[in-house]
Amino acid sequence: xxxxxxxxxxxxxxxxxxxxxxxxxxxxxxxxxxxxxxxxxxxxxxxxxxxxxxxxxxxxxxxxxxxxxxxxxxxxxxxxxxxxxxxxxxxxxxxxxxxxxxxxxxxxxxxxxxxxxxxxxxxxxxxxxxxxxxxxxxxxxxxxxxxxxxxxxxxxxxxxxxxxxxxxxxxxxxxxxxxxxxxxxxxxxxxxxxxxxxxxxxxxxxxxxxxxxxxxxxxxxxxxxxxxxxxxxxxxxxxxxxxxxxxxxxxxxxxxxxx
Numbered sequence: 001x002x003x004x005x006x007x008x009x010x011x012x013x014x015x016x017x018x019x020x021x022x023x024x025x026x027x028x029x030x031x032x033x034x035x036x037x038x039x040x041x042x043x044x045x046x047x048x049x050x051x052x053x054x055x056x057x058x059x060x061x062x063x064x065x066x067x068x069x070x071x072x073x074x075x076x077x078x079x080x081x082x083x084x085x086x087x088x089x090x091x092x093x094x095x096x097x098x099x100x101x102x103x104x105x106x107x108x109x110x111x112x113x114x115x116x117x118x119x120x121x122x123x124x125x126x127x128x129x130x131x132x133x134x135x136x137x138x139x140x141x142x143x144x145x146x147x148x149x150x151x152x153x154x155x156x157x158x159x160x161x162x163x164x165x166x167x168x169x170x171x172x173x174x175x176x177x178x179x180x181x182x183x184x185x186x187x188x189x190x191x192x193x194x195x196x197x198x199x200x201x202x203x204x205x206x207x208x209x210x211x212x213x214x215x216x217x218x219x220x221x222x223x224x225x226x227x228x229x230x231x232x233x234x235x236x237x238x239x240x241x242x243x244x245x246x247x248x249x250x251x252x253x254x255x256x257x258x259x
Contacts, residue, residue: 006070009044015094016072027064030178031168036187038069046117046155049073050146051162052139052218053126057176058165062124065160065186071122076109076145095121110148117153125149127214131171133242134235139219141236147194147210154198156191157214161221172247185225192217 012020041049049071051062059075066073072095079098082088091098097116099109113123127142134140150157168182169175192214200206219230242248 005068006039006043008067008070008072010072012072013093013095015090018090019094020067023060024064024067027060030176030181031061031164032181032183033064034183034185035065035068036185038065038186038188040188040190041066041069041071041122041158042156043070044120046120046153047122048117048146048150048155048157049122049124049160050127050157050214050218051124051160052222053128053131054137054162055131055165055169055171057169058162059124061165061168061184062160062162062186065162066122066124073124074113074116074121075124076113076126097123110145113145113149114152117149117155123149127211127218130244132235133237133240133248134231136231137166137171138230139215139222139234141234142211142215144207144211146214147207148202150192150194150214151198151202151207151210157194158191159189159214159217159221160186161189161218161223161225162186163222163225187221187225189217189221 041047049066051058059077063073063075074095074097076099077091077096079100082091082098095116097109097112113125116123125146127146128140129143129145132138132140146157149155162185164182164184168177168184170177194210194213197206197210215234219234223230237244237248
């Protein structure tokens with residue numbers, strides 16, 4: 001599908017100047033793309049773009065979508081990626097934000113994300129916090145990070161539903177399916193309306209309401225892309241007794257192997 005590309009207005013910096021000539025040709029060679037309504041991403045100014053999370057490769061395909069529409073994506077990335085000296089330097093130079101998942105130090109990532117939005121950056125958040133555990137790969141229950149950043153800054157939250165990355169690299173698989181090319185579909189929606197919640201005190205109920213609206217908007221976009229109806233109740237890994245981080249299938253296999 002022909003993609004109407006916006007010209008990038010920001011200076012890329014050395015990390016992006018290194019990454020784009022390597023990664024973009026690789027993505028063009030291994031994927032075909034349907035980008036829908038990408039112009040709904042703001043051309044300038046601080047914003048949050050939220051995606052459903054299907055595969056460890058979809059941060060690259062999501063970055064492709066955001067970059068093609070004129071913005072440099074700033075990710076909340078798991079802190080382990082920054083422990084490698086070169087990779088950590090690269091990610092920092094590219095404006096990525098380390099976060100310790102399921103820990104008190106995640107507050108630092110929240111502060112950094114709020115500062116980035118206020119500086120006019122485009123911050124990408126996976127509100128599920130990890131790859132979906134839903135058996136049919138529907139968006140599952142969301143974490144509060146994107147909602148809290150949005151409520152603090154009043155910035156627009158743009159939902160982008162995606163489908164196809166799981167065929168390029170299945171969840172927790174190590175070997176990608178490179179040929180034939182995998183088709184990736186992404187559809188941007190209207191900004192999630194949180195205007196009535198922004199002036200309110202940030203109580204758990206208010207934050208949860210904002211989170212629910214974000215997840216509902218994402219799920220609706222994925223339904224449109226897939227041409228299917230999502231389950232009435234979103235999958236909750238805590239209720240299902242599934243690990244919230246790491247490969248849940250690996251842990252199940254280890255339990256079966258124990259004498």
